[in-house]
Amino acid sequence: MGRIRGRFKRQVLFLILGVIIQSPLESMRESVSLANRFYIAVGGVICLLSLIFINKVLKVKTQPIMELVDVSQHAASLDFERMYLGQCNNELDVLGENLNRMTGTLKKTLEQLRESNIKLQEYLMFKTQEEERRRRLVTDISHELKTPLALIQGYTEGISALVKEDPEACDMYCEIIADEVQKTDRILKRLFQMNQLEHDDIKYETFDVAGLVYKAIAEQGPEAAIREAKILFAPDGPVYVRSDPDKVEEVVRQYLSNAIQYAEGEKEIRIQAENAGDFIRVSIFNTGSRIPESELEDIWIEFYKQDRARTRDAGHAGIGLAIVKTITETLGGEYGAQNKEDGVEFWFTLELVKGIQE
Numbered sequence: 009m010g011r012i013r014g015r016f017k018r019q020v021l022f023l024i025l026g027v028i029i030q031s032p033l034e035s036m037r038e039s040v041s042l043a044n045r046f047y048i049a050v051g052g053v054i055c056l057l058s059l060i061f062i063n064k065v066l067k068v069k070t071q072p073i074m075e076l077v078d079v080s081q082h083a084a085s086l087d088f089e090r091m092y093l094g095q096c097n098n099e100l101d102v103l104g105e106n107l108n109r110m111t112g113t114l115k116k117t118l119e120q121l122r123e124s125n126i127k128l129q130e131y132l133m134f135k136t137q138e139e140e141r142r143r144r145l146v147t148d149i150s151h152e153l154k155t156p157l158a159l160i161q162g163y164t165e166g167i168s169a170l171v172k173e174d175p176e177a178c179d180m181y182c183e184i185i186a187d188e189v190q191k192t193d194r195i196l197k198r199l200f201q202m203n204q205l206e207h208d209d210i211k212y213e214t215f216d217v218a219g220l221v222y223k224a225i226a227e228q229g230p231e232a233a234i235r236e237a238k239i240l241f242a243p244d245g246p247v248y249v250r251s252d253p254d255k256v257e258e259v260v261r262q263y264l265s266n267a268i269q270y271a272e273g274e275k276e277i278r279i280q281a282e283n284a285g286d287f288i289r290v291s292i293f294n295t296g297s298r299i300p301e302s303e304l305e306d307i308w309i310e311f312y313k314q315d316r317a318r319t320r321d322a323g324h325a326g327i328g329l330a331i332v333k334t335i336t337e338t339l340g341g342e343y344g345a346q347n348k349e350d351g352v353e354f355w356f357t358l359e360l361v362k363g364i365q366e
Contacts (some may be wrong), residue, residue: 072100079107088115156188210338214361215253216246217288221279224260228268237271237294239264241279249288249358255335256358259343262328263292263354272296273350284357287341291355298347307345308333332356 075092082090088111092104164185225239232239249256267277271294278293299307310330336343336356343356 072104076100076104076107079104079111083111083114086118088112088118156192159188160185210252211254212250213253214248214250217249217256217290217358218243218245218247218281220253220257221260221281221290224257224264225279227261228264231265232268232277235268235271235275237268237275237277239277239279243281247281247288248361250361251339251341251358255339259332259335259356260290260292262332263356266328266354267292267294270294270296270352283360286360287357288360289355289357291353293348293351293353295351299345299352301347304345
């Protein structure tokens with residue numbers, strides 16, 4: 009019994025000690041668990057804040073670099089509109105400013121290159137057109153001179169064969185040769201005249217274009233009478249313009265000669281000098297056949313004829329309208345031709361002098 013009691017007492021003692029010890033351990037475990045959760049939460053918040061802070065710092069630090077990359081990529085694509093705008097006050101700003109200067113220089117150089125390229129293309133086109141014009145001119149001159157030279161050669165040989173047998177035939181042949189020589193001389197003189205017009209200085213004067221037209225009518229009146237053409241010109245009074253009177257007179261002369269030559273039907277030629285704002289529009293109309301619309305631009309070309317197969321007209325060198333074109337362009341005016349109901353009208357413009365019209 010004594011042993012049993014002693015054993016029971018020890019067990020009760022152990023139980024009491026266990027309860028006493030168990031309570032602080034549970035409390036400690038809860039405290040440790042709570043502390044762990046707290047540390048984890050705090051650590052998570054710290055990590056999150058650190059990530060946000062690091063991200064902002066990296067963005068601030070890398071934004072100038074990304075901006076430089078963007079500018080360089082656009083520059084590589086020949087887009088020089090993007091500029092570096094960063095302000096981080098370090099070496100990146102220096103690099104950005106240098107990149108801006110480089111792209112600005114490249115942009116300016118590229119624009120100059122494009123302008124030069126356009127001018128070069130225009131020059132090459134002009135030279136090509138000039139070369140084509142030169143070749144066509146040489147061909148047309150050869151064609152125009154071929155006929156009189158062939159006639160001169162043929163009739164010269166005929167004179168040699170008939171000089172003793174038929175003196176009258178020789179005289180006729182000599183007249184034909186002289187006529188062809190005159191035609192050839194007129195062609196060469198007109199070619200020389202057109203070449204001179206491109207290089208002569210312009211002598212601007214204020215003059216009455218109506219008086220100049222009357223002068224041209226008086227000069228070509230006999231030719232018009234021979235062809236039974238009637239010239240009508242009735243201005244209201246003097247029409248003062250500022251230009252080169254000699255060159256303008258040549259334009260009027262060429263237009264009037266052309267009108268007299270091609271007047272048909274009623275053979276009426278009407279000349280007008282109309283006010284067109286700051287300019288005077290001088291027009292010369294003749295009744296007759298109309299010009300095909302497709303050829304209105306071509307008639308200003310040297311030696312151009314509406315019918316390439318037609319025979320040569322007496323004294324017609326095919327460069328009268330080309331001379332008009334050269335003179336008018338030199339004087340800075342405009343020119344043209346248009347079909348009317350019963351004929352064709354040619355025109356050109358001159359600078360009007362205001363305040364002294366009567």
